[in-house]
Amino acid sequence: MVVVAKKWVLKKNFIGEPKDDDLVLEEEQLPALKDGDVLFEALWLSVDPYMRPYSNNLKAPVDMIGQQLARVVESKDGRYPIGSRYLGDFGWRTHTIFNPKAMEGVKGTYGKDLVIPCPDLAGNPESYSLGCLGxxxxxxxxxxxxxxxxxxxxxxxxxxxxxxxxxxxxxxxxxxxxxxxxxxxxxxxxxxxxxxxxxxxxxxxxxxxxxxxxxxxxxxxxxxxxxxxxxxxxxxxxxxxxxxxxxxxxxxxxxxxxxxxxxxxxxxxxxxxxxxxxxxxxxxxxxxxxxQYYSEYHAAVKELAQWIKEGKIQVCEDVTDGFANMRSGFYGLLKGKNTGKAVIKA
Ligand SMILES: NC(=O)c1ccc[n+]([C@@H]2O[C@H](COP(=O)([O-])OP(=O)(O)OC[C@H]3O[C@@H](n4cnc5c(N)ncnc54)[C@H](OP(=O)(O)O)[C@@H]3O)[C@@H](O)[C@H]2O)c1
CATH class of the missing domain: 3.40.50.720 (NAD(P)-binding Rossmann-like Domain)
Known part of the structure; x- marks a missing residue:
């Protein structure tokens, strides 16, 4: 299947308040999957304050960084069945090819895995995996x-x-x-x-x-x-x-x-x-x-999910609809427009 991914590219490193032409929406045709490849499709994407300072540690032009909840839409790795959900550090993009075997042992900061199975959310909405349960x-x-x-x-x-x-x-x-x-x-x-x-x-x-x-x-x-x-x-x-x-x-x-x-x-x-x-x-x-507490991450999410289920914690999300609107969701966050977790529905 021919897939054209959409992605946001940081064209210029931010100086002061981010401007529209710092981040630009582009398309990229993905190649056919090779043995071991998995094709992920973004369902929900996160916008977080850290993206402002961390992206400036990279030299533009560069694909924008970030985490998303994605589902497997095509797979040449039996451990990643179609339809299964993962949290991936894929950046701001709709579709991603990732080869788990080739990337085995490659870690993010503080030993965090780049792709992790979506934790058990105890029946809560999937988007919570990027917010209160993420x-x-x-x-x-x-x-x-x-x-x-x-x-x-x-x-x-x-x-x-x-x-x-x-x-x-x-x-x-x-x-x-x-x-x-x-x-x-x-x-x-x-x-x-x-x-x-x-x-x-x-x-x-x-x-x-x-x-x-x-x-x-x-x-x-x-x-x-x-x-x-x-x-x-x-x-x-x-x-x-x-x-x-x-x-x-x-x-x-x-x-x-x-x-x-x-x-x-x-x-x-x-x-x-x-x-x-x-x-x-x-x-x-x-x-x-x-x-730095990554080894306890899943246990923490489990306890938080239980508290939410018991009604001890209430949750508010600030949803921006559509991948094309991701930039305004992010810029809004830096201006205080969000109440609760800012997330993007792909
Ligand atoms: N240490 C870590 O591992 C870690 C992990 C995640 C997040 N963080 C940090 O935790 C903080 C909150 O993150 P979050 O994800 O929960 O974001 P958030 O609070 O959902 O959104 C950012 C909020 O910050 C306030 N804000 C925006 N610009 C501001 C400014 N110039 N001066 C003062 N306040 C401003 C706004 O609220 P008001 O309307 O109330 O001003 C805005 O809604 C951020 O500093 C983030 O970098 C750290």
Whole structure:
């Protein structure tokens, strides 16, 4: 069968805010399958903040990077039957030929396999494999439970709280008996955060971060799950500086998950002004990458799926319909347009 794949190509490395002509939709005729080849067709594709900084580590022109949920449509490897579902690091493309045998032993960052069978989603929608039951869900799970190490009764603060990772962090923290405070960039997101069980939620673009925190957490913050710094401006100044220098409890833990606020920056972010507070309050701050816990990935997804099934976690997806609209789904994410996980329906 002759297959013409569509793919997004990064024509120019991003400078500042991504522009339309940085990413261009192209077609590519695929060859006939050779022995051992498997042809995958994208069902759902993920757009994630990491694509902005990571794609700039590559030299354009280059095919855009990313993960997708794909199904096998033709196979010359008996282990990959037609119709079976896989999570593949195939990039932004509709069709991909992959030869599992030839690629055996080739790993992604932190030993992650390039193609993994779609995990058991316990009856949840397939797209969840890219969100709450995929990389972002596992990020929330590991970042909160392993880095922040919350105890029942602790107060947990999350920014970009209505996004894929942040919405999961708050709900897992509630399961663990914590008080939760979320910050997001629109009134509609703040309303949703309260609906999914955040004890307090505020709009960092319209409300003073320090004043709201003094009210919501006079006892201080034990765990700060930082999705957005380093130079995340809220009302009253830089978000992390405000939180760390004024509101952390003694012995608090800070998980540095992401720095989306600086991904489009053209100048390097600021330096370590926080060290004094870190010392006096004996704080622990740790950066992490989800795949450093890859050996526990499937166990984490299993537990998350169970919590969703039991109604302990609610999920919201921000679906962009159509592969041709993938670029606008991604650019929207960098402007805060998504509530919950941003996914593309191929
Ligand atoms: N360490 C890891 O292994 C790992 C894994 C996955 C994700 N991450 C990181 O975790 C963070 C959240 O990822 P996600 O997938 O859950 O994305 P997301 O929160 O679903 O979407 C991004 C959100 O970030 C906020 N945002 C966008 N531009 C911003 C800016 N300039 N300043 C401040 N906030 C901005 C927006 O929310 P508001 O409307 O609330 O501003 C937007 O909706 C990102 O920094 C990402 O890189 C890290």
């Amino acid at each position: 990389m972002p869900g596992a990020t929330a799970y590991f970042g909160l439970l392993k880095v922040c190490d919350p105890k029942p009764g602790d107060t947990v603060l999350v920014n970009a709280a209505a996004g894929a990772v942040g919405s999961m962090v708050g709900q897992i923290a509630k399961i663990k008996g914590c008080k939760t405070i979320g910050y997001a960039g629109t009134e509609q997101k703040v309303k949703w955060l309260k609906e999914i069980g955040y004890d307090f939620a505020f709009n960092y673009k319209t409300e003073d971060v320090s004043a709201t925190l003094s009210k919501a957490a006079p006892e201080g913050i034990n765990c700060y799950f930082d999705n957005a710094s380093s130079e995340h401006e809220g009302v009253g100044g830089d978000f992390s500086n405000t939180v760390i220098t004024k509101h952390m409890s003694i012995g608090g833990r800070i998980a540095i998950c992401g720095a989306i606020s600086s991904y489009n920056a053209t100048a390097p972010p600021m330096g370590p002004e926080l060290y004094g507070t870190m010392i006096f309050k004996q704080l622990k701050m740790q950066g992490f990458i989800v795949y």
